[in-house]
Structures are given as C-alpha cells and as structure tokens.
Amino acid sequence: xxxxxxxxxxxxxxxxxxxxxxxxxxxxxxxxxxxxxxxxxxxxxxxxxxxxxxxxxxxxxxxxxxxxxxxxxxxxxxxxxxxxxxxxxxxxxxxxxxxxxxxxxxxxxxxxxxxxxxxxxxxxxxxxxxxxxxxxxxxxxxxxxxxxxxxxxxxxxxxxxxxxxxxxxxxxxxxxxxxxxxxxxxxxxxxxxxxxxxxxxxxxxxxxxxxxxxxxxxxxxxxxxxxxxxxxxxxxxxxxxxxxxxxxxxxxxxxxxxxxxxxxxxxxxxxxxxxxxxxxxxxxxxxxxxxxxxxxxxxxxxxxxxxxxxxxxxxxxxxxxxxxxxxxxxxxxxxxxxxxxxxxxxxxxxxxxxxxxxxxxxxxxxxxxxxxxxxxxxxxxxxxxxxxxxxxxxxxxxxxxxxxxxxxxxxxxxxxxxxxxxxxxxxxxxxxxxxxxxxxxxxxxxxxxxxxxxxxxxxxxxxxxxxxxxxxxxxxxxxxxxxxxxxxxxxxxxxxxxxxxxxxxxxxxxxxxxxxxxxxxxxxxxxxxxxxxxxxxxxxxxxxxxxxxxxxxxxxxxxxxxxxxxxxxxxxxxxxxxxxxxxxxxxxxxxxxxxxxxxxxxxxxxxxxxxxxxxxxxxxxxxxxxxxxxxxxxxxxxxxxxxxxxxxxxxxxxxxxxxxxxxxxxxxxxxx
Ligand code: ADP
Ligand code: MG
Numbered sequence: 299x300x301x302x303x304x305x306x307x308x309x310x311x312x313x314x315x316x317x318x319x320x321x322x323x324x325x326x327x328x329x330x331x332x333x334x335x336x337x338x339x340x341x342x343x344x345x346x347x348x349x350x351x352x353x354x355x356x357x358x359x360x361x362x363x364x365x366x367x368x369x370x371x372x373x374x375x376x377x378x379x380x381x382x383x384x385x386x387x388x389x390x391x392x393x394x395x396x397x398x399x400x401x402x403x404x405x406x407x408x409x410x411x412x413x414x415x416x417x418x419x420x421x422x423x424x425x426x427x428x429x430x431x432x433x434x435x436x437x438x439x440x441x442x443x444x445x446x447x448x449x450x451x452x453x454x455x456x457x458x459x460x461x462x463x464x465x466x467x468x469x470x471x472x473x474x475x476x477x478x479x480x481x482x483x484x485x486x487x488x489x490x491x492x493x494x495x496x497x498x499x500x501x502x503x504x505x506x507x508x509x510x511x512x513x514x515x516x517x518x519x520x521x522x523x524x525x526x527x528x529x530x531x532x533x534x535x536x537x538x539x540x541x542x543x544x545x546x547x548x549x550x551x552x553x554x555x556x557x558x559x560x561x562x563x564x565x566x567x568x569x570x571x572x573x574x575x576x577x578x579x580x581x582x583x584x585x586x587x588x589x590x591x592x593x594x595x596x597x598x599x600x601x602x603x604x605x606x607x608x609x610x611x612x613x614x615x616x617x618x619x620x621x622x623x624x625x626x627x628x629x630x631x632x633x634x635x636x637x638x639x640x641x642x643x644x645x646x647x648x649x650x651x652x653x654x655x656x657x658x659x660x661x662x663x664x665x666x667x668x669x670x671x672x673x674x675x676x677x678x679x680x681x682x683x684x685x686x687x688x689x690x691x692x693x694x695x696x697x698x699x700x701x702x703x704x705x706x707x708x709x710x711x712x713x714x715x716x717x718x719x720x721x722x723x724x725x726x727x728x729x730x731x732x733x734x735x736x737x738x739x740x741x742x743x744x745x746x747x748x749x750x751x752x753x754x755x756x757x758x759x760x761x762x763x764x765x766x767x768x769x770x771x772x773x774x775x776x777x778x779x780x781x782x783x784x785x786x787x788x789x790x791x792x793x794x795x796x797x798x799x800x801x802x803x804x805x806x807x808x809x810x811x812x813x814x815x816x817x818x819x820x821x822x823x824x825x826x827x828x829x830x831x832x833x834x835x836x837x838x839x840x841x842x843x844x845x846x847x848x849x850x851x852x853x854x855x856x857x858x859x860x861x862x863x864x865x866x867x868x869x870x871x872x873x874x875x876x877x878x879x880x881x882x883x884x885x886x887x888x889x890x891x892x893x894x895x896x897x898x899x900x901x902x903x904x905x906x907x908x909x910x911x912x913x914x915x916x917x918x919x920x921x922x923x924x925x926x927x928x929x930x931x932x933x934x935x936x937x938x939x940x941x942x943x944x945x946x947x948x949x950x951x952x953x954x955x956x957x958x959x960x961x962x963x964x965x966x967x968x969x970x
Contacts, residue, residue, distance in 0.1 A: 299471040299488060300957040303330025309466065310459050320449040329463050330961055333492055334513075334931055335456065337443030342501055343414065344439045350386035354419040360384065361412045361434060369400050380405065382413065390425040391415075404433050412437035441498050460496050467492075474958065475516060478950050485512040511941065514932050518945045520954045520962045521930075524691055528729035536576030537679050537706040542602030544631055545595050551630055552591060559735040560588055566733050567596055567711065571680075577709040578698075580686065580727050583735030584903040585715045585867025586742070590620065590842075592735075593682050594627050596711060601633055601660040605679030609663040610697050612688035614639045614813045615820055615836055620663045620684065623842070628661070638664035638673075641813035669696045678708050686712035691729070715867065716860055718907055722939050725946035744901040745870040747878040749894045751886075752852070758879060759798050762848065765877070766802060766829055770847030773868055774832045777853040779808045784883075786852055791832045799830060807833040835865065844872040854880035855890040859910040862894075863903050931962065 305328060307318045326332055347358045362382040370377045376397030382389055391413060393399055405411070415429025445453040445460075473488040480487060486494065491509035498506060549556070556564065563581060570577035583589050593609060600607035609624075611617040621637035628635055636650055636659055653659035657676030662668065681697035683689060698708040712730060723732055750758070762772055774791060781787045785794070788806040795804045805828040807819040816836075822828040824843050835857075849869045854862060862880065870876030880894050896909050933942065 299467070299473050300330070300955070300961050302467055302471055303328060303333070303961055304957065305329045305466070307332060310462055312455070312459060317449070317451070321451075324449050326448070328961075329466065332463055333460065333496070335445065335448055335460070336495055336510075336513075336932075338446045339444040340498060340501070340506075341414075341442045341444055343442045346412075346439075348386040349382075349384050349389050352389065352417045352424055354417055354424065356417045357415070358417055359412065359414045359437075360389070361410065361437070362388075363410050364405060364407050366407060367400070367405060369397060373397070376400075382411070389417075390423065391429055391431075392425060392427045394428065410434040441501055443496055443498070464493055464496060473516060474952065474955060475519060475950070478952065479512065479515060482950075483515075485515065488512065488516060514938055514941055515945065517930060517932050517962055518938070518942055519950060519952075520958060521691070521933075522725070522728070522942075522945055522949050523952075523954050524959070525726075525728040526949070528691065528695065532576065532578045532710075532729055534576050534707050535574060536709050537603075537605065538574045539571040539599055539603045539605070539679060539709075541572075542599060544602030544633065545599040547631055548595055548598045548627065552627075554739065556591070557588065557737060557739055559583070559737050560592060563733050563735050564592055564595055567592065568599070570731075571596070571599060571709060576707040577711065578730045579710070579733055580712040580714065580723070580730040581733050581735060582714055582716075582718075582723065584738065585864055586738060586871055587715075587735050588739050589684075589713045589715070589735065590623060591627075593684065593711070593713065594624055596680055596682065597624070597635075597661055598628070598631065598633065600679040603679065605677050606654070606657065606660050606662075606675050607680040607682065608661075608668055608675070608678060608697055608700075609682040609684060610668055610689070610693075611663065611665060611684045613809075613836055614641065614665055615807075615816055615841060616684065617663055617665045618817050618820070619824075619841060624661070624663060633661060634659065635661040635663060638662055638667050639813060640665060640667045642667065666693065669693065673700065675700055675702070677702065677705055680709045680711065683710070683712045685714060687714045687716045695729075715864060715903065716907075718860075722943060725942050728946070741873045742870060743873070743875050745866050745876040745878045747866065747880065747898045749854070749880045749882060749891070749898065752881050752883050755881060758850065761877075762799070762830075762850075765848045766799065768847075769826075769845070770829075770874065771823060771826065771843060771845045772802075772830045773846055773849040773865075774830060775849065775851045775865060776832060776834060777856055779810055779834055788832055788834060791852075795830055795832065802830040803828040804830045804832060807831055807836060809834060809836045835861070841868060842871060843868070846871070846876075847874055848877045848879070850879045850881060852881045853883045854894055855882050855886040859893065859896060859906040860903065862897055863906050866897070 307313045307321055307326065307329060308315070309329060310332070326335070343359055345359065346361050349360055349362065352358055352360070360382070362384040365381040365383045365388060368379050370379070374395055376395065378393045378396045378399045380391040382391055399405055411431050412434050413426065413429045413431045415426035417424055417426060443457060445456040447453055448456060467489055469489065471489050476487040479485040486509055491512040494505060494509040495513070567577070567579065570579060581589060581592060597607040597609065609620060611620055617637060617639055621635060624635050638647065638650055642650070650659065650662070651673060654662065655674045655676060678700055683694050683697065686694055694712060695710070698710040701708045718726065720732070765772055774795065776786045776788055776791050778787045781790055785791070788808050792804050792806040795802070803822070805819045805822055807816060819831065820841065823831040826845065846869045849865060851862065851865055866878045869878060880897060882891060882894060896906065900906050900909065
C-alpha cells in the first residue's frame with residue numbers, strides 16, 4: 299500500500315508539473331497525501347424534489363426544462379436569469395457575473411437541466427442563487443462527498459481526481475495493520491476505509507465513523523510507536539551543568555521576582571541539569587505565565603558553564619521577538635545572542651555558523667533554519683523548543699540531535715501553552731517529563747470576553763476608538779489570507795478598518811508575507827507606530843505586546859477553545875484591563891455558540907481544554923479537519939483525545955516499516 303501511496307501526483311490525469319508544484323507547496327507530495335484530503339461534508343443527492351414542494355431554506359435537487367433565459371446588465375456585471383419548470387411548477391435561477399451563460403448551447407430554451415442549490419425567497423417568490431447545474435444526463439443520484447478546494451483546485455475537480463487515484467489502488471493493496479485491526483477491533487482495512495470516506499454508497503454514519511477511526515488509528519499507532527522508541531533512546535547520560543554565576547546574576551537582575559510557580563519549575567530544571575542524566579522535560583504553562591524567563595535562565599546557565607544553548611521557535615515572528623527580549627535580558631550579563639531564520643542573509647549566516655562551530659557564539663534563537671545540516675555547534679548543552687506543540691516529534695528532537703561525536707547528549711526543554719489534560723499529555727509527549735506552571739505573574743486582570751454576532755459588529759467601532767484614545771492597541775484576527783466574498787481576508791479588513799480609523803495606520807500580517815515585511819509589521823505594532831494589526835492566526839504563538847488591550851476574533855466559531863484561549867492571551871499582558879471580542883459568523887450553530895460562551899466565564903486554559911474535550915470529543919466523523927495540531931495529518935488533539943488514549947493504553951505490537959513512517963511523518967513540520 300505505502301509504495302503505491304508514494305507515487306508522484308503527476309500519475310493523476312490532469313495534474314502536470316505546475317499543478318504538482320502548487321500542491322506540493324501545500325504539503326501534498328504524493329497520491330497518498332492527496333487521498334488524505336478528506337471530504338469536508340457529504341450531501342445526500344439521491345432525491346429529486348418537485349418544484350412545488352420546495353420551501354425557503356431547503357437545500358434541494360430539482361430537474362426541469364428551461365422556459366426562458368434573460369440577461370440584465372452589462373460586461374462583468376451581467377446577470378443571467380433562467381426560469382426552470384417541471385410538471386409541478388416553476389422557479390427562477392439567478393447567476394451573477396455570468397454573461398457567458400447566454401451563449402452556452404446547453405442552456406437554450408427547451409433543454410432539460412438538473413440543478414442543486416439552496417432555496418431562497420424574494421418578494422414572495424422562491425428562487426435559487428448560483429445553484430450548481432449540469433445537463434440532465436450528467437446527474438447521477440447518490441450520496442456525494444464535498445471537498446474543500448485545494449491549491450486552486452475546485453471541489454468538483456478534486457472529486458474526479460480522487461476517484462482516479464482510488465482506481466490506482468488494487469483491492470489487494472494492504473496496510474501491515476489491516477489484519478490486526480480487523481480481527482481484534484473490527485475495523486475496515488485501510489483501502490476500504492479510504493474508499494468509503496471518499497465515495498460512500500449510503501448515508502450510514504456509523505460506517506463512515508469506523509472508516510475515519512481506521513484511518514486515524516493508523517496515524518496514532520505509528521506515532522505512539524515512535525514515542526516509545528524516543529523514550530527509550532532519551533534515557534541516557536547528559537552533561538552536568540554545575541552551579542555558575544550567570545543564571546544567578548540574571549535571576550537577580552530580572553525586573554520582578556519569579557512567581558512561586560516559576561521558582562518551582564526553575565528548581566526542577568536546575569536539578570535535571572545538575573543530575574548528570576539528560577533532561578527531556580516539557581514545561582506546560584498558560585499563555586502569559588512567563589515561560590520565556592525560565593528559558594532565559596536555562597540558557598544563561600548553559601553559557602555560564604561554558605557551553606552553548608539554542609532556542610527553536612515555530613514562526614519567524616516569534617523568533618524575532620524572542621531574539622529581542624533575550625538580547626535585552628542578556629545584555630547586562632555581557633552575553634550575546636543571535637538570530638537565525640530562513641531569511642538571514644547568506645553572509646551573516648556564514649559568519650554565525652562559523653561562530654557557533656568555534657564556540658565564540660554561545661546562544662542562538664531561530665526557526666527551523668536552525669535544524670539544517672550545516673549548522674554545527676562546538677558543544678551544545680541545551681536545546682529549547684518554544685510552542686513545541688507546533689512541531690512534529692522529529693523536529694522537536696532534531697535540535698537536541700546536534701550533538702558532536704563523543705559528547706554527552708543534549709538536554710531538551712520543550713515549552714507549550716497548549717493546556718492539554720495530563721493523561722493526554724502523557725500519551726502525546728510520552729517521551730518527556732512534565733512540569734506544569736500554574737498561575738500568572740501578579741497584577742493581571744482576567745481578559746473581559748464577549749461573544750457577538752457578526753451582524754452586530756457596528757457598536758464595536760466605538761469601543762475600538764476608546765481603546766485607541768487610551769493609547770491601547772488592537773489585534774484583529776481574520777481566518778483567511780485570500781480574498782473571498784465574505785470579506786474575511788487580511789487585505790479586505792485592512793481596507794475596511796482604514797476607513798473607520800484613518801489615524802491608526804492599520805497594517806496587515808500573515809504567514810505568506812516576506813519575513814522582512816512580517817517583522818516590519820510586528821515592529822510597527824510593537825512600537826505603536828501602527829495601533830491596529832489585522833492578522834491571521836500567525837500571532838497566535840507567543841507574541842508579546844503589552845500595550846495590546848483588545849483582540850477581535852472573527853469567525854471565532856471555527857476555532858477550538860484552546861486556540862481561542864491562546865489568541866486571547868495576546869492581550870491582558872499588563873496591568874491594564876484587556877478585552878476579547880469573539881465574533882460568531884452567521885452560520886454558527888447553537889452548539890458552537892454555547893461553546894464560545896464558555897470563554898466568557900472561564901479564564902483557565904486547562905479548564906477550557908477539558909471543556910472542549912467534553913463538548914467536541916469524539917463522534918465528529920464527518921467534519922474531519924484537514925490537518926490537525928502538532929503536525930498530525932488527521933488527528934486533532936481535542937477531537938481525538940479518546941482515540942489517542944485508547945491506543946496509548948493498548949498499543950498493538952508491531953514495527954512500522956520505513957515507508958509507513960515516511961508517509962506519516964513528513965508533515966511533522968512547523969507551520970511557518
Ligand atoms: P509565555 O509563558 O506565554 O511565554 P511570556 O514569557 O511571554 O509568557 O511572559 C508574559 C509577560 O509576563 C512578559 O511581558 C514578561 O515580561 C512578564 N513576566 C514574566 N514573569 C514575570 C514575573 N515573575 N513577574 C512579572 N511579570 C512577569
Ligand atoms: Mg511564550
């Protein structure tokens with residue numbers, strides 16, 4: 299099976315080099331990857347409705363004859379109106395910006411077509427706007443998967459291509475786990491599971507759920523095996539970092555004393571580092587709990603002992619910020635720290651690499667650019683990984699693997715604000731010890747949180763003005779980079795807000811921008827030259843701008859509570875009152891609304907994570923997310939907690955083959 303999965307995308311009819319490149323840039327590298335682009339929904343398209351029985355709000359399939367076709371308007375704005383009739387009645391179909399339809403021979407009067415769309419009412423008449431249509435012969439009743447578009451490929455084309463890919467897998471293609479999971483757990487084999495999810499014969503949700511569980515089980519089991527291997531490999535002697543002066547000097551020069559929780563964690567870590575055994579510890583602490591100072595202390599300790607330390611961050615934005623914060627903390631100690639990212643100039647990079655190799659440079663912070671093979675250390679004592687849930691297992695260890703031949707193993711300190719319940723953490727990060735840092739630095743007020751409907755956003759403008767008048771700054775989070783009809787893209791929001799706040803110097807920030815521009819945008823927001831920052835969730839991880847007092851999150855229903863909590867953690871980072879507005883889109887269900895309201899009264903990350911688990915945990919067979927957390931391809935930490943735990947406690951004995959590992963692992967990459 300896995301050798302078949304590895305075939306290049308170009309074996310799919312219709313995919314050439316250009317499209318392949320585009321798909322690859324989205325992490326779809328082979329036909330197996332393409333198959334993991336699961337339907338986002340299914341439509342029951344078996345029944346044709348008589349037009350007379352249609353009612354407003356229905357999603358319906360109708361077949362009929364074209365009675366008339368008219369166009370209104372000119373050029374791009376040309377609107378086409380088709381009147382469609384069956385034996386029971388007639389209905390109007392509107393197509394905007396669709397002048398080309400006037401000359402389409404398949405749409406001449408008297409022709410029969412099949413249409414699917416939602417029924418709307420206008421001045422008392424029923425109509426459909428922009429329904430899907432095809433000639434009558436092309437309509438095949440059935441239960442139909444609906445795909446999210448991908449790299450510019452529309453859902454319909456994806457659907458056709460997926461069918462072609464499935465045809466490339468002979469029925470004999472098998473996964474090494476098939477027999478085991480079938481006999482002991484009554485799960486379908488991998489090939490049938492894929493076939494069912496992509497082309498269900500019926501609406502049987504149980505069977506879909508089973509297929510989904512089968513697919514995810516493959517991923518969990520391989521992951522857990524890897525963790526087990528790592529745990530065994532991680533237990534080994536490590537460098538002993540003795541008492542030294544630098545970390546103590548830093549401790550005394552911090553602007554505020556450590557909180558109790560910070561003190562405890564720092565003592566755990568110091569003990570590990572003294573112990574002579576390698577540390578592999580995960581530091582879990584809520585957003586804003588002050589993990590960076592702990593990282594700084596550990597780094598100072600490594601340098602104080604004459605060794606090196608490196609801090610890995612998932613995004614350039616965050617790496618930049620860490621470099622600045624740490625440089626400030628280290629300057630009085632005479633300690634230098636440098637920044638290495640994908641956009642570091644070749645010359646500066648060469649110099650830095652030489653200094654790391656000679657040991658002249660002790661401390662470095664960077665993105666995954668730190669992980670490339672030509673980065674060598676004289677003697678790395680400590681690897682730190684911030685927001686480690688954003689990295690895959692392999693990357694998490696890659697930095698620590700940069701030890702030189704003959705040296706002791708490198709200590710590893712992971713940090714995360716993702717509050718995951720302990721049992722789940724043990725399964726997911728089974729290769730590490732766990733330190734939990736509870737509480738916040740003193741003087742913080744909980745962020746005042748409100749949920750509002752997107753139709754009621756107008757009053758927000760006044761509130762924003764008051765924040766700006768009080769010298770506060772505002773984050774505005776949108777779900778998308780690309781423009782769409784709903785206006786929820788970065789550029790569209792920047793335009794809109796500029797209109798309301800001409801003096802705020804509104805700036806946009808998103809992951810696809812050049813790193814120089816990203817840095818400039820964040821810099822402008824940090825210094826207050828810009829006071830409203832419109833951004834995608836790239837700011838989610840760790841950015842610290844204490845003057846930010848309000849965060850507006852559009853399409854909030856689309857995020858998990860843990861992620862919303864992280865986003866909310868961007869404000870309330872000083873003694874000023876912080877505010878968070880969760881804007882629920884028009885399609886938000888009552889259940890999602892109730893989920894969002896949890897945010898209003900709950901300010902503890904762990905509690906929210908558990909609520910999320912309880913409310914969304916399990917059962918979501920169909921709403922399969924495309925890519926989950928932590929570099930998982932299908933698994934979603936909150937939805938699949940039960941499944942992860944189940945396999946953790948009952949892991950089948952088997953050794954994942956090379957190609958299985960290769961297939962499930964490449965996504966173990968950071969997101970920037
Ligand atoms: P996170 O745990 O999310 O990484 P940070 O390390 O960014 O949090 O810390 C958030 C803010 O709290 C920073 O502005 C930092 O200077 C401040 N801070 C950290 N520790 C303390 C402390 N003990 N007392 C007061 N402020 C602190
Ligand atoms: Mg942080």
